[in-house]
Amino acid sequence: MNLAASIRTAPVRLTLLVLSATCVLLAARQGKAGEKPAPAGPRGVEEDPIEDNAERMLREGRHTFRFDTFGDEDFWGGQLRLHEAVAGQALGGVGAGLSPRAALALGLKVDVEALPVELQRALVAGQVNLNDPAVTIALLDLNAVVGLTGFVDDGRGLASIGIQCALCHSDVDDSLAPGIGRRQDGWANRDLDVGAIVNLAPDLTAIAELLEVSQETVRRVLLSWGPGKFDAALLLDGKAFAPDGSSAATLIPPAFGLAGVNLHTYTGWGGVSHWNAFVANIEMHGKGTFFDPRLDDPVQFPVAAKAGFGHIQNVPDLVTSKLAALQFYQLAIPAPQPPEGSFDAAAAQRGQALFVGRAGCSACHVAPLFTEPGWNLHRAEEIGIDSFQADRSPDKRYRTTPLKGLWSHSKGGYYHDGRFGSLHEVVAHYEQTFQLGLLNTEQEQLVQYLLSL
Ligand code: HEC
Numbered sequence: 263m264n265l266a267a268s269i270r271t272a273p274v275r276l277t278l279l280v281l282s283a284t285c286v287l288l289a290a291r292q293g294k295a296g297e298k299p300a301p302a303g304p305r306g307v308e309e310d311p312i313e314d315n316a317e318r319m320l321r322e323g324r325h326t327f328r329f330d331t332f333g334d335e336d337f338w339g340g341q342l343r344l345h346e347a348v349a350g351q352a353l354g355g356v357g358a359g360l361s362p363r364a365a366l367a368l369g370l371k372v373d374v375e376a377l378p379v380e381l382q383r384a385l386v387a388g389q390v391n392l393n394d395p396a397v398t399i400a401l402l403d404l405n406a407v408v409g410l411t412g413f414v415d416d417g418r419g420l421a422s423i424g425i426q427c428a429l430c431h432s433d434v435d436d437s438l439a440p441g442i443g444r445r446q447d448g449w450a451n452r453d454l455d456v457g458a459i460v461n462l463a464p465d466l467t468a469i470a471e472l473l474e475v476s477q478e479t480v481r482r483v484l485l486s487w488g489p490g491k492f493d494a495a496l497l498l499d500g501k502a503f504a505p506d507g508s509s510a511a512t513l514i515p516p517a518f519g520l521a522g523v524n525l526h527t528y529t530g531w532g533g534v535s536h537w538n539a540f541v542a543n544i545e546m547h548g549k550g551t552f553f554d555p556r557l558d559d560p561v562q563f564p565v566a567a568k569a570g571f572g573h574i575q576n577v578p579d580l581v582t583s584k585l586a587a588l589q590f591y592q593l594a595i596p597a598p599q600p601p602e603g604s605f606d607a608a609a610a611q612r613g614q615a616l617f618v619g620r621a622g623c624s625a626c627h628v629a630p631l632f633t634e635p636g637w638n639l640h641r642a643e644e645i646g647i648d649s650f651q652a653d654r655s656p657d658k659r660y661r662t663t664p665l666k667g668l669w670s671h672s673k674g675g676y677y678h679d680g681r682f683g684s685l686h687e688v689v690a691h692y693e694q695t696f697q698l699g700l701l702n703t704e705q706e707q708l709v710q711y712l713l714s715l
C-alpha cells in the first residue's frame with residue numbers, strides 16, 4: 263500500500279477512521295462512567311474534588327508531555343527549517359528527505375496506537391514503502407511520531423515541525439516492529455540521535471549566532487554527541503568538549519521514578535518544575551516565562567548571560583499554565599519493573615545486604631528513593647570523578663542519581679556522560695575509589711541487586 267498516496271487521495275477516509283476511533287473512546291468512557299460504584303458513605307469517591315483534580319492533572323500533564331510544542335515550531339520549523347529536510351526536495355523541501363527507515367535509524371519512534379489498523383496490517387505485511395519521505399509526512403500527520411509534531415497543510419505539505427518532551431523521554435515497546443510500538447512515557451530514548459536530527463536542518467544560523475561560531479562548527483558539535491545524548495548546557499556556556507576532548511553532552515536520563523526526589527538533573531539544577539520551565543523555554547525554544555538569575559553570571563554562563571536566558575518573557579506565555587500538570591504527571595510515572603528472569607534473585611539479595619552494609623552505597627542512595635531525602639548533591643571528589651560537568655551547574659556538584667529502573671537504560675552506559683559502559687564498571691569504580699575490599703563475586707552480587715531495582 264502506498265500510504266502517502268492513499269492519504270493524499272483519501273483524507274476523508276483517514277479522518278473518518280480517526281473520528282470513529284474517537285467515538286469508540288467516548289463510548290467506552292461513557293460506559294465506564296455509567297458503571298461508577300454507588301457513593302461510599304456520605305461523600306462518594308466521584309465527588310472528591312482532590313481526586314477529580316488529580317485525574318484532571320494527570321490527563322492534562324500527559325497530554326502536555328506527549329504533544330505540546332509550547333510554540334517551538336517557530337524555532338524548529340520557522341528558523342531552522344527542519345521540516346524542509348524532512349520533506350525533501352521532491353515534496354517542496356530540501357535534500358533527499360527523511361524516509362521512515364532513516365527516521366527509525368536516527369532513533370525516532372512510532373506510536374502504534376496512533377496508526378489505523380489497516381496501516382498496522384500493511385506495515386506487518388511489509389506493504390508500506392519505508393523509503394518514501396511522503397510516508398514520514400503521513401505518519402507525522404497521524405501524530406504517530408513520538409515527540410515530533412508535523413504541521414501538515416493540505417496545499418503546502420509539511421509546513422512546519424515542533425518537538426515535545428516525549429522526543430527524548432519516551433520510548434516504545436517495539437510491539438509491532440523495532441521502533442514501532444506502544445508508548446513508554448518516562449523511558450530515556452537512548453537510540454535517539456538528537457544531534458544528527460538537528461544537523462539535518464538546512465539553516466542553523468540561530469544556534470550559530472547564539473554561540474558566536476560558524477554553522478560548520480555547530481554541525482561538528484551536533485555530530486559529536488551520538489545516540490542517547492544531548493547537551494543541555496551548551497546554550498549556557500558554549501562548552502562543547504570536556505578538557506580531555508570528549509563530548510560535553512550528557513545521557514538522556516529517564517523521567518520516571520522522580521517523585522520524592524528533591525533536586526533534578528545530573529547536577530541538581532532544581533526541582534522538576536524548574537527544569538521543565540528551563541527546557542521548554544531554553545532547549546525546546548518554546549514560548550514561555552523563565553526566571554533564574556543564576557544564569558546572569560557572565561563567567562560561568564557567558565552565552566546565557568548575554569542572551570538573557572535567566573529572564574525570558576513571552577507574550578502570550580504558552581508554557582507556564584502547563585507546568586503544574588506537567589510536573590504532576592512526571593511524578594506519577596513509576597519506574598518500570600525489571601522483566602522476570604532478568605537478574606539472579608538470590609545473588610541480588612546478597613547484593614542488597616552489601617549495598618546497605620559493607621559497600622556503603624546507601625549512605626547516598628537511600629532506599630526506596632535511592633537518592634538522599636534532602637539536599638542530594640555531592641562534590642566530584644566524593645564520588646571519585648572529574649568536576650567538568652558539575653562545574654557547568656550553579657552548585658558545582660553532582661546529584662545522587664535515583665537508581666530505580668536502571669535495567670531499562672543500560673544502552674549508552676552509566677554516570678552522566680556514560681563513562682562506565684556497564685554496571686560492572688560502575689561497581690568496580692566504587693571499589694577502586696572507596697577501597698571497599700569487595701571480592702569479584704560480591705561485586706557481581708551488587709550488580710544483580712542494581713538490576714533488580
Ligand atoms: C532534546 C532532548 C530532550 C528534550 C526534548 C527534553 N529533555 Fe529532559 N532531559 C534531557 C537531558 C539530556 C537531560 C539531562 C540534563 C542534565 O542533567 O544536565 C534531561 C533532564 C530532564 C529531567 C531531570 C531528570 C532527573 O533525573 O532528575 C527532567 C525531569 C526532564 N528532563 C523533563 C523534561 C520535560 C518535562 C521536557 C519537556 C518540557 C523535557 N525534559 C524535554 C533531554 C531532553
Ligand code: HEC
Nearest residue numbers: 621622623625626640644660661662663676677678688692
Ligand atoms: C557519596 C555518595 C555516593 C555513594 C556512597 C555512592 N553513590 Fe552511586 N552515585 C552518586 C552520584 C552523585 C552519582 C551520579 C554520578 C554521575 O552521574 O556522574 C551516582 C551514580 C550511580 C550510578 C549510575 C546511575 C546512572 O543512571 O547513571 C549507579 C549505578 C550507582 N551510583 C551505584 C552505586 C553503588 C552500587 C554504590 C555503592 C558501591 C554507590 N553508588 C555509592 C553518589 C554516590
